[in-house]
Amino acid sequence: MKKYFILLSILTVPFLGFSQSRFFVNLNAGWDYSANKYYNYNNYDIFENEGNDLSWGLDLGYKFSDIVRFRIESRFGQYSFGQYYSGADLIQTEMTMSYFNINPRFDFRVWTKDKFELFVSPGLKLEYIYDSDQVTDKTDGTTSDLSYVSSAYADNMAGFIGGAIFKYNINKHLGITLSPEYTLYFKKLYEKNDDNMRRFSARLGVEWNF
Secondary structure, three states, X not given: OHHHHHHHHHHHHHHHHOOHHHEEEEEEEEEEEEEOOOOOHHHOEEEOOHHHOEEEEEEEEEEOOOOEEEEEEEEXXXXXXXXXXXXXXXXXXXXXXXXXXXXXXXXXXXXXXXXEEEEEEEXXXXXXXXXXXXXXXXXXXXXXXXXXXXXXXXXXXXXXXXXXXXXXXXXXXXXXXXXXXXXXXXXXXXXXXXXXOEEEEEEEEEEEEO
């Protein structure tokens, strides 16, 4: 994780020479769906628990003009998946992964009307899985935290982000944002997966312009 903090510091340095009046921050949270995140380990039936696919974070940005702006996303999140058993003393195991990512993004304003703005927002996602937990339900009603799901996942991931930002400006300083996006990772989460991992996301945020 240390190298990601170093990268965040390097990318933030160019901001320091600019007027603070062009800075903005966005506090946001939302829902994710990560596809191709698990392979059929040991031929058990698998399930994907979308209910735990969440993320939250803080963006720091700088407006070069009314049309172009640059921002750095810093985000925490988690996603989960698992497997069912049959003919054993186990019912199911759920694996939950926690991650942190730093994402450099450019936003291009393509439409505006009254208090509404629309941006397209390409970028790069740099992600690190810093924790994973397994919980297994047993037929006798107890649970276990032993490892039944493969832990041979890639803990460093990167990918391309394509997204949009729908913004409603309450006033010149405060706005509400809705940000759907799609991430295509450059590699597989598990080496034996059929394809690279992908993620669909939608977040609500509050943006403050200095």
